[in-house]
Amino acid sequence: MDQFTLNWIFIGASFLLYIGIAIWARAGSTSEFYAAGRGIHPVTNGMATAADWMSAASFISMAGLIAFTGYDNSSFLMGWTGGYVLLALLLAPYLRKFGKFTVSEFIGDRFYSPTARLVAVICLIVASVTYVIGQMTGVGVAFGRFLEVSNTTGLLIGAAVVFAYAVFGGMKGVTYTQVAQYCVLIVAYTIPAIFISLQLTGNPIPALGLFGEHTASGEPLLAKLDSLVEELGFANYTGHHGDTFNMVLFTLSLMIGTAGLPHVIMRFFTVPKVADARWSAGWALVFIALLYLTAPAVGAMARLNLITTVFPEGTASAPIDYEARPDWMATWEKTGLLSFEDKNGDGKIQWYNDGSDAFAATATERGWAGSELTVNRDILVLANPEIAQLPGWVIALVAAGGLAAALSTAAGLLLAISSAVSHDLIKGAINPNISEKGELLSARIAMAVAIVVATYLGLNPPGFAAQTVALAFGLAAASIFPALMMGIFSKRINNTGAVAGMLVGLLTTLIYIFLHKGWFFIPDTNSFTDADPLLGTIKSTSFGAVGALLNFATAFIVSNATKAPPQEIQDLVESVRIPRGAGAAVDH
Amino acid sequence: MADNSSSNAYWAANVRIILVSLVIWAVVSFGFGILLRPMLAGISVGGTDLGFWFAQQGSILVFLALIFFYAWRMNKLDREHGVEE
Numbered sequence: 001m002d003q004f005t006l007n008w009i010f011i012g013a014s015f016l017l018y019i020g021i022a023i024w025a026r027a028g029s030t031s032e033f034y035a036a037g038r039g040i041h042p043v044t045n046g047m048a049t050a051a052d053w054m055s056a057a058s059f060i061s062m063a064g065l066i067a068f069t070g071y072d073n074s075s076f077l078m079g080w081t082g083g084y085v086l087l088a089l090l091l092a093p094y095l096r097k098f099g100k101f102t103v104s105e106f107i108g109d110r111f112y113s114p115t116a117r118l119v120a121v122i123c124l125i126v127a128s129v130t131y132v133i134g135q136m137t138g139v140g141v142a143f144g145r146f147l148e149v150s151n152t153t154g155l156l157i158g159a160a161v162v163f164a165y166a167v168f169g170g171m172k173g174v175t176y177t178q179v180a181q182y183c184v185l186i187v188a189y190t191i192p193a194i195f196i197s198l199q200l201t202g203n204p205i206p207a208l209g210l211f212g213e214h215t216a217s218g219e220p221l222l223a224k225l226d227s228l229v230e231e232l233g234f235a236n237y238t239g240h241h242g243d244t245f246n247m248v249l250f251t252l253s254l255m256i257g258t259a260g261l262p263h264v265i266m267r268f269f270t271v272p273k274v275a276d277a278r279w280s281a282g283w284a285l286v287f288i289a290l291l292y293l294t295a296p297a298v299g300a301m302a303r304l305n306l307i308t309t310v311f312p313e314g315t316a317s318a319p320i321d322y323e324a325r326p327d328w329m330a331t332w333e334k335t336g337l338l339s340f341e342d343k344n345g346d347g348k349i350q351w352y353n354d355g356s357d358a359f360a361a362t363a364t365e366r367g368w369a370g371s372e373l374t375v376n377r378d379i380l381v382l383a384n385p386e387i388a389q390l391p392g393w394v395i396a397l398v399a400a401g402g403l404a405a406a407l408s409t410a411a412g413l414l415l416a417i418s419s420a421v422s423h424d425l426i427k428g429a430i431n432p433n434i435s436e437k438g439e440l441l442s443a444r445i446a447m448a449v450a451i452v453v454a455t456y457l458g459l460n461p462p463g464f465a466a467q468t469v470a471l472a473f474g475l476a477a478a479s480i481f482p483a484l485m486m487g488i489f490s491k492r493i494n495n496t497g498a499v500a501g502m503l504v505g506l507l508t509t510l511i512y513i514f515l516h517k518g519w520f521f522i523p524d525t526n527s528f529t530d531a532d533p534l535l536g537t538i539k540s541t542s543f544g545a546v547g548a549l550l551n552f553a554t555a556f557i558v559s560n561a562t563k564a565p566p567q568e569i570q571d572l573v574e575s576v577r578i579p580r581g582a583g584a585a586v587d588h
Numbered sequence: 589m590a591d592n593s594s595s596n597a598y599w600a601a602n603v604r605i606i607l608v609s610l611v612i613w614a615v616v617s618f619g620f621g622i623l624l625r626p627m628l629a630g631i632s633v634g635g636t637d638l639g640f641w642f643a644q645q646g647s648i649l650v651f652l653a654l655i656f657f658y659a660w661r662m663n664k665l666d667r668e669h670g671v672e673e
Contacts, residue, residue: 071640071644074621074640074643077644077647077648078621078643078647081647081651082613082651084651085651085654085655088655088659089606089609089610089654089658210644211633211634211636212634219635220635221634221635222636222640223635224635238636238637238640240625247622248618248623273673274673275663275666278658278659278663279659281659282652289652292648293649489603574595577595577598577599577602578598579672579673580666580671580672
């Protein structure tokens with residue numbers, strides 16, 4: 001059976017599973033649609049949260065980014081897991097106790113202001129839509145590669161599938177579908193990693209293999225990798241090369257952004273008790289950590305395998321002939337994401353750091369005229385099983401896993417968007433007397449509109465997926481998280497302070513990103529670049545932490561200059577802090 | 589009001605646990621993983637140093653321990669103050 005057929009079988013079977021679950025769990029009432037009737041067990045909820053959280057960025061992109069940069073990209077690992085500590089300690093239990101459906105509902109009630117609720121809804125919609133665009137782009141690329149169809153066709157198929165189960169299933173469908181998706185994606189991520197770890201280190205656990213011994217050379221794996229990359233003029237893998245201050249801010253932005261993203265916070269509304277909300281965050285991180293502890297091993301081992309594929313006789317000897325290259329290189333060349341240019345005309349693939357002055361003399365001496373191989377970082381995880389020459393079914397499994405990661409996140413975000421529009425915007429602001437049926441209908445229409453917009457923008461993305469995702473994180477960090485945290489931990493922050501804080505955080509972050517990435521991502525409209533940022537060494541991706549700080553400061557100053565919140569709001573804060581009575585607050 | 593003073597003690601205890609947890613959270617990630625890495629350079633772990641391990645794996649394991657500790661400690665605190673569900 002050829003690879004193409006295998007891919008179709010694995011992807012097709014996994015989709016049938018997801019759609020089957022969505023139909024089986026079709027939602028009835030509005031309460032079931034949004035929060036699955038609050039009957040979800042913490043472990044189940046944790047698994048679904050993990051699938052929701054781990055998107056194409058975690059599955060497809062992250063290990064590749066780590067592989068090519070090494071230590072300096074550890075920010076992704078710490079940032080995208082450390083946010084769960086903030087979520088578990090500072091938000092989840094209290095929001096569950098509050099007992100409403102959406103994040104903006106909490107902000108609207110706590111700050112006793114429809115304006116605050118509206119500002120929160122706008123923040124949520126902007127952050128979620130930009131995040132979905134990135135996912136849809138990922139869906140298109142993965143479908144295109146594995147089904148050997150065009151990017152556009154791949155994207156349209158993906159959009160149709162997300163639409164089907166998110167619209168007809170509601171959150172219950174999504175919750176159980178996401179449990180299935182988690183299983184598919186974690187198996188798909190781990191199996192090739194186990195094979196590769198066994199090949200290189202003899203250790204079946206990739207996370208331990210990373211710090212184990214490279215059996216072929218007898219050296220520690222990371223020491224071997226450091227010496228290999230240095231021999232080709234690259235910066236060493238384990239060293240710290242980037243700016244320290246920016247690395248701290250970037251990590252912090254990712255952490256705060258994680259705790260401010262509505263589709264993740266919403267998960268904690270679906271457990272029965274406050275105590276369960278606490279456990280749920282822990283279980284979510286357990287399931288996330290299974291992938292995140294493996295990812296640095298996948299990255300390091302893929303880099304090592306890539307170097308030994310190109311230089312089978314060692315980095316001091318000649319690299320392989322282009323004509324003798326492995327099949328996977330030829331396959332990826334078709335997508336344009338991997339390319340070879342024979343600069344010195346010797347028919348061999350020289351791959352080294354031609355930007356390094358220290359290495360230039362060695363390169364000239366060997367007759368090398370520039371690095372001839374270009375590898376897109378995003379293909380590394382998908383190409384990984386092929387690089388390690390694993391069987392065809394493993395490759396097909398990775399394809400299904402990558403799609404599960406992208407689709408599950410897209411579906412969770414769509415749900416957050418639809419409830420923001422129908423529940424907060426329409427029922428909360430435009431037509432408070434809307435019937436339950438009407439509300440459900442408008443939720444589904446909102447979802448359909450959101451997916452059409454996301455698909456359209458996914459076809460014509462405003463920038464690279466990573467840029468769009470960075471915007472989503474920065475916005476969530478700068479706007480939502482501070483408002484939620486202050487709403488729980490301070491009784492003094494009032495309506496004016498919260499609205500001013502959110503607006504300052506949102507706008508400064510948005511403007512800083514636009515100044516560096518172009519206004520509304522239109523190319524060449526930027527005034528600065530991330531290589532030479534406006535403020536010191538702060539890149540636009542790291543600005544979310546600064547925006548959050550400005551939000552906190554503004555809210556604090558404005559609140560203290562204006563009137564304290566009324567007594568009933570202070571009582572509300574008091575009641576949110578105490579777990580007792582959460583069950584009674586469900587209906588409203 | 590007796591009720592109120594009990595809930596104030598509960599909240600103060602909660603905030604104390606959160607603060608201690610967040611200090612540990614910051615020390616393992618921003619500290620050991622980034623800023624204090626040069627200090628840990630002498631301790632070698634599998635071909636590199638302890639700071640690299642904290643940045644890529646260690647901090648994640650500590651985060652996990654922190655969340656489960658907090659859940660366990662708070663559920664106990666809820667019962668001590670009689671505010672559990």
